[in-house]
Amino acid sequence: MSAAGPAASRLAVWGDPIDHSRSPDLHGAAYRRLGLDWEYGRLRVDEAGFDAALDALDDDWRGLSLTMPLKERAHARADLLDEDARLTGAVNTLLLGEGIRGFNTDVGGLTSALLAGGLGSARSARVLGGGATARSALVSLRRLGVDAVELRTRRAEQAAELAGFAERIGVRATTAELASEATPSPVDLTVSTLPGTATLPDAVMTALASTGGALFSAAYAPWPAPLVAAWTDAPVVSGLEMLLHQAVRQIRIFLHGDAEQELPDEAGVLDVMRAALR
Structure with missing residues (x-):
């Protein structure tokens, strides 16, 4: 070529x-x-x-x-x-x-999307999902000043790998199972890298929404995703913003x-x- x-x-x-x-x-x-x-x-x-x-x-x-x-x-x-x-x-x-x-370009795109949505001042965050976009989200959050993050993934080995990555870039990380029904500690911002079709038990989504601060959902189709629909009392930013800026x-x-x-x-x-x- x-x-x-x-x-x-x-x-x-x-x-x-x-x-x-x-x-x-x-x-x-x-x-x-x-x-x-x-x-x-x-x-x-x-x-x-x-x-x-x-x-x-x-x-x-x-x-x-x-x-x-x-x-x-x-x-x-x-x-x-x-x-x-x-x-x-x-x-x-x-x-x-x-x-x-x-x-x-996902890192810079997410950073711009969070700033444009007024979510750039968060100091604690929860990241849902454990793939490539979750790693990009962690880098973006670190550059915006987040120094503590809870990671929620479906598989323990995925959580361990992602936690190790977070620690290497200077973010203190704790982990939990994605579908855990235990009420999590409050955070300023939740970044969901889950597919738009992903479903969680209602009790889990309610717990995440009640303690999760503002929500950025990387998915934009279908919209609103079930998780987004549970977020009734805090700002929500669609993944279309990240798509635009990246x-x-x-x-x-x-x-x-x-x-x-x-x-x-x-x-x-x-x-x-x-x-x-x-």
Whole structure:
């Protein structure tokens, strides 16, 4: 695969499931605003089929957005990684060319989403789920000043691994089973990385909502998810905010090769992307 030049105009989001993804709406609106004749689609690709699908791409392809369950596989295939991808072991953006560059824009996207939602002042948090997005959430929370977190996962080994990661980045972590009915200690913020279809016993959701502070739910389809519906007395921020802000960083990468270099008329690009979500 040669370097992605001006003729490399194909992009897509891959994952499984993928039909719910709003990324084509966001990217399409941004490319039109920027005057870019780029095509951005979606394709259902599972973990077993990822390597073959990636190897089949030709020089028309500029890059990929990756969602679950592909973030670890993308990390393994990248030749070069940005800091957040190295730290979390997860890649949600691939820039294709002579080498494959991997980025994690979820960290910055979540940070921006929490700040935009007025949730950036939390000092204690609960993270639900134990996958790649949970690791990105921990990095984002640490950078916002959170120094204590409760981790709730379905499997004990997942909790232990995630707790070890939290400790390595300077966050004090405790763990509990996701479906535990014991009333947890209060926290300022809950970050749920669970799928939108995930269900928990009513008593568990009530306990989490009553002690969980504000809620950020990384999932946005279906909406409201059962957990979101239980959150009746505190602010809730949808995962669409994270999707929006991480997508801006992806577009910077696809255009400039740099997640920190702003787009031309970035405020206007953000406006049309947000309108596409409505």
